[in-house]
Amino acid sequence: MEITWQAGVIALLITVNQILTAGIAITGFALLLYALTFNLRDRVARSFALILICVVVVFSADALGSSAVEPWEIDFWLRVQWVGIVLLPATYLHFSEALLATTGQPSPWRRRLLIPAGYVISLGFIASIPYGLLGKLVLDQPPAPHLEPTLLTDIFTVFYLVVMVISWVNFVRAYRRTLTRTSQRRMSYLIAGAIAPAAGSFPFLLFGSAFASAYTMLFWVVALLANLTVSVLLVVMAYAVAFFGVGWSDRMVRSRMLKWLMRGPFTASLALGLSTIVRRAGEAFGVSYSPLVTITMVVTVLITEYAITLLAPFVERWIVSGNDRQEISKLQKLEDRLLTRNDLRQFLEMLLAAIGDRLRLDGAAALALEPTGLQTVSSVGKIEAIESTLPDIAQSLIQVPLPASFRVGNYIIVPLENGADSSEPELVGVIVMAGVPNDITSLADESYDSIDLLLHRSALALRDRRTQEQVFKSLDSLSPQAEFIQQLRIAGRFDPTRVVAGTSPADIEQFAQWVRDALTHYWGGPRLTESPLLQLKVIQDSSSYKEGNPANALRTVLKDVIDMLKPDGERKFTSEWLLYNILVMKFLEGKKVREIATRLAVSEADLYRKQRIAIEAIARHLLDMENSAWHRPSDGSL
DSSP states (O other), X not given: OHHHHHHHHHHHHHXXXXXXXXXXXXXXXXXXXXXXXXXXXXXXXXXXXXXXXXXXXXXXXXHHHHHOOSHHHHHHHXXXXXXXXXXXXXXXXXXXXXXXXXXXXXXXHHHHTHHHHHHXXXXXXXXXXXXXXXXXXXXXXXXXXXXXXXXXXXXXXXXXXXXXXXXXXXXXXXXXXXXXXXXXXHHHXXXXXXXXXXXXXXXXXXTOHHHHHHSHHHHHHHXXXXXXXXXXXXXXXXXXXXXXXXXXXXXXXXXXXXXXXXXXXXXXXXXXXXXXXXXXXXXXXXXXXXXXXXXXHHHHHHHHHHHHHHHHHHHHHXXXXXXXXXXXXXXXXXXXXXXXXXXXXXXXXXXXHHHHHHHTOSEEEEEEEETTEEEEEEEEEOXXXXXXXXXXXXXXXXXXXXXXXXXXXXXXXXXXXXXXXXXXXXXXXXEEEESOSSOGGGSOHHHHHHHHHXXXXXXXXXXXXXXXXXXXXXXXXXXXXXXXXXXXXXHTSSOTTHHHHTOOHHHHHHHHHHHHHHHHTTTSSXXXXXXXXXXXXXXXXXXXXXXXXXXHHHHHHHHHHHHHTOOSSSOOOXXXXXXXXXXXXXXXXXXXXXXXXXXXXXXXXXXXXXHHHHHHHHHHHXXXXXXXXXXXXXXXXX
């Protein structure tokens, strides 16, 4: 009875390990697709993709070999597994060198030659797989079929260990070169996760078959724990690599990565695991095939996808912390509740149709008041030649106070104010009605109240349309600024020198424009108080910023940068002082262009050229200061 009990436990452990092995192969393939899709342009991500290819080969062959029956099939898949194992050390060395180069410290050319040398040696070992790298297949010795080692296997094992040690030295060097707590934390995730493919892929059964045969249950328990650890650490490693080569925010990286894992490998592995358990249970009861296998797979996929859809919003809020959570919540609510132009047009059409039904109109139109004049947003029925009456309508809207309605030609015009109870209502547009015999104020009280409600809602729609147009304009102006700051942040994530070195001439031009805008409102104004420059670390590290005065912090830093252009000695109005004098007189002292040109004895055209040069010089100095700020020791804050 005891032997039967132990055999049952071992059979269960074998089944779970087979499921986990297949799950690791699925996860590795999904992560490979993720890397190839989103961040293939980055060297670190490309080299990590090579590691994933090896992992997929190793665990896929292991899963297929464990379910094979014929000896030749088992032998074939065990040897295919070694293709991934043999390539793994070279890909690890490649990955570690790419990671070290990302921190700004590439290895000397002699050490970089180790990468092609490692691939050449690995290809040599692959060629020897059928001819001596591995011995014969052993089938009659528990706990599992395996290949016998040879002298060439021992040589490869030494090669494997030496290359992995070199790779880990590079990992440690890369970790020591990171400066911020965030980059150090992610580098530690990467190094910890890198243990999984290296340790989990090597077939230790090749050398420990005697011990495993004596302690079969212990072997499968250790294998189970090892597979669980590999699956977790592989995801951790992929998470750390996901931040390389993408210009997304950290929140977006986490969110996309999580959704990819849940909808892909998690769902597939869960469906495969439950289907396997149902099939094995059916075989235990003498049923070789059961329809429950297919039903289990389909139901598992549907329920899992349904659960992910329901839980995704809560998970996204969980991965965002601090004040960011409130900001992201506002953006998500804006996205969910935002009415598009087409939505507003349809809503106004319904309101106009309702007004037309009650008043028996020939037609009606809603016109929005834009900075350029009245603009038709929506119309129903027959309303012709309305464009020709727009000047007369606009002229009538100048009246103070505005009447409830007035006639222009054959139309009745109803002004629409902002729809809110306000002491100073704002005109947002008008309703134009065609075919009204009399002023609508002559209607019965009940009908007039109904029309007044519809007009009130029309005003609300036009007010929301104006507000949303302002939101869209703000987003259009903010997008390139936020993108550039995001690019600078991504570039300096692991190597702060790339904050400057990674900028292109177009980036410098954009940065210089922000500097010019901030200087234009140097003594106060939205271009200073809302400047994208406030997101720079050199600004946020200043005492004024920490005391709650970001504008003063930016003003102080800009003054310091201007002083960098100041030559030694007393201030003069000579050519060597030209750039400094232009900046001081134009932005700090607020003098007129003509006055400055006369005082400095230059033409106005030349003054503008010199001013552009001076602002670009400030932009470069500011980027240099940002670079230095990233190189200073971290104060412990994130």
